[in-house]
Amino acid sequence: MRLTTVWYFLAEGWRSARRNVSLISLGTIAASLFVLGALALILMNLDHISQSLQARIEIRAFLEDGLSPEGVAAVREQIRGTDGVAQVAFVSKDEGLRRLRGQLGERAGLLDVVGDNPLPDAFDVRVEDPERTSEVAARISRIPGVLGVNYGQGFTEKLLATMRLVGVAGAAVAALFVAAVVFIVGNTVRLTVISRAREIEVMKLVGATDWFIRWPFLVEGMVVGLVGAAISGLLLFACYKVGVRYVAALAPFIPVITAPEPVAALCVALLLMGVLMGIVAGGVFVKRYLRV
Amino acid sequence: MMTLIRLYSVSKVYPNGAVGLLNADTYIRQGEFVFLVGPSGAGKTTFMNLLMRQVLPTQGQVIVDGRNVVRMRPSEVPYLRRAVRMIFQDYKLLPNKTAYENVAFALRVTEANPRQIRARVTEALELVGIADKARAYPGELSGGEQQRVSVARAIVGDPTILLADEPTGNLDLDTSWGIMELLLRINKRGTTVIMATHNRSIVNGMMRRVIELDCGKIVRDDERGAYGREADHGMVLPG
Numbered sequence: 001m002r003l004t005t006v007w008y009f010l011a012e013g014w015r016s017a018r019r020n021v022s023l024i025s026l027g028t029i030a031a032s033l034f035v036l037g038a039l040a041l042i043l044m045n046l047d048h049i050s051q052s053l054q055a056r057i058e059i060r061a062f063l064e065d066g067l068s069p070e071g072v073a074a075v076r077e078q079i080r081g082t083d084g085v086a087q088v089a090f091v092s093k094d095e096g097l098r099r100l101r102g103q104l105g106e107r108a109g110l111l112d113v114v115g116d117n118p119l120p121d122a123f124d125v126r127v128e129d130p131e132r133t134s135e136v137a138a139r140i141s142r143i144p145g146v147l148g149v150n151y152g153q154g155f156t157e158k159l160l161a162t163m164r165l166v167g168v169a170g171a172a173v174a175a176l177f178v179a180a181v182v183f184i185v186g187n188t189v190r191l192t193v194i195s196r197a198r199e200i201e202v203m204k205l206v207g208a209t210d211w212f213i214r215w216p217f218l219v220e221g222m223v224v225g226l227v228g229a230a231i232s233g234l235l236l237f238a239c240y241k242v243g244v245r246y247v248a249a250l251a252p253f254i255p256v257i258t259a260p261e262p263v264a265a266l267c268v269a270l271l272l273m274g275v276l277m278g279i280v281a282g283g284v285f286v287k288r289y290l291r292v
Numbered sequence: 293m294m295t296l297i298r299l300y301s302v303s304k305v306y307p308n309g310a311v312g313l314l315n316a317d318t319y320i321r322q323g324e325f326v327f328l329v330g331p332s333g334a335g336k337t338t339f340m341n342l343l344m345r346q347v348l349p350t351q352g353q354v355i356v357d358g359r360n361v362v363r364m365r366p367s368e369v370p371y372l373r374r375a376v377r378m379i380f381q382d383y384k385l386l387p388n389k390t391a392y393e394n395v396a397f398a399l400r401v402t403e404a405n406p407r408q409i410r411a412r413v414t415e416a417l418e419l420v421g422i423a424d425k426a427r428a429y430p431g432e433l434s435g436g437e438q439q440r441v442s443v444a445r446a447i448v449g450d451p452t453i454l455l456a457d458e459p460t461g462n463l464d465l466d467t468s469w470g471i472m473e474l475l476l477r478i479n480k481r482g483t484t485v486i487m488a489t490h491n492r493s494i495v496n497g498m499m500r501r502v503i504e505l506d507c508g509k510i511v512r513d514d515e516r517g518a519y520g521r522e523a524d525h526g527m528v529l530p531g
Binding site (some may be wrong): 001002004005008016019199201202203204205206207208209212 | 344346367370371372373374377378384385386387388397398400401402403405406445449
């Protein structure tokens with residue numbers, strides 16, 4: 001293919017995109033990609049929240065009173081040697097009390113009523129895989145010298161089950177949305193092609209090969225996809241920034257994604273998706289009108 | 293003269309049962325100027341569409357410039373259409389392109405080099421007499437001017453065969469004669485011209501070969517023929 005021909009295709013596609021693509025079709029593409037992007041952001045944040053919640057899951061193993069330092073060290077070694085354990089940290093009874101006071105806040109006065117420190121020494125254990133928390137906890141509880149374990153029994157299991165459900169449902173909804181967006185974008189490009197069926201016929205009658213006709217449409221599809229995706233990407237980025245500030249002010253305890261990189265990566269993905277869909281839709285629908 | 297087009301018992305029956313052509317057997321030599329005449333629905337357009345491979349015959353063989361149109365692969369069709377150009381009654385210009393770009397498009401598809409395109413398009417527009425309207429879009433041109441652009445597009449690639457389907461159908465008499473003069477000049481340069489028309493005065497004024505069709509059948513083939521009642525008071529075109 002001659003370089004001048006390639007240049008002709010690019011120029012022709014660009015000109016034709018500027019001339020033929022209505023604000024409505026561009027808006028449709030931008031809006032559907034925006035909705036898809038917004039859904040992806042929600043899912044990304046849910047995943048982020050789930051990960052940071054899971055990272056907070058830990059097992060506290062309380063030790064029997066009166067263990068010698070050697071005994072404590074032996075228990076630490078045994079916990080460390082347990083399958084699935086990532087990290088072990090000692091929490092002395094004094095440290096435990098201090099933390100409890102912090103958690104109780106204004107009601108810390110209650111502890112003065114109790115008098116002596118009632119808390120035993122303990123180990124904070126982090127597991128490698130939060131899903132295996134209860135299994136690891138059960139094993140630790142059987143180690144001699146361990147009085148009992150606490151890992152928010154019941155709550156942890158529910159949290160993990162909920163996260164799994166959210167993940168599956170999110171993936172399903174996302175897949176549906178991708179299908180819907182492909183359909184909408186495809187249809188938008190299809191309408192542009194139909195409106196130019198006559199033009200395609202004339203091109204064929206003057207001896208243009210199928211690829212000669214198709215290339216400018218592919219370029220046009222690419223331009224439309226790119227512009228639509230760029231609009232939705234910019235809008236999404238701006239809206240997310242505002243949204244994050246809102247959440248931070250209203251519910252600071254929710255760990256949303258604040259770093260710009262994942263959001264920017266999503267916008268790039270949308271851009272690629274827009275371009276790809278434009279090209280594919282352009283190519284597929286022109287084909288139908290090439291049989292003259 | 294060499295035979296350029298050959299039809300061997302060609303029939304075309306459309307899916308709805310309409311007969312386009314019935315057992316047509318004929319030949320056209322290189323350099324000829326042939327009129328296809330007959331009432332509407334006689335098969336003139338089918339005849340031309342077969343040569344361009346816009347339709348395929350239901351029976352028979354069509355040979356154009358050494359190519360078997362019926363057995364041709366779809367990928368060869370564009371090359372046939374570069375050798376056989378057509379002028380349409382409704383011009384079929386691309387509305388989004390200027391007169392110049394419309395003509396240039398016929399060369400662009402052949403991937404000719406840009407300098408060559410520029411020179412030949414300018415020449416073709418001058419030949420048809422609308423070089424001054426090169427930058428106008430079809431919508432800004434009169435019917436006659438649009439048909440001239442369409443003629444320029446058809447001849448710019450020096451086709452072997454030029455088909456003209458009622459090229460004067462939408463034009464007034466003066467403009468029609470202008471177009472006819474053009475077709476004659478192109479024919480003199482060696483291009484075989486086949487023109488379908490209803491226009492009796494044009495056919496009778498030119499005294500060329502006339503193939504008359506009726507209900508898909510070739511009913512007459514005269515070397516220097518006339519068409520119908522006006523045969524005796526036809527106009528004579530200079531040149």
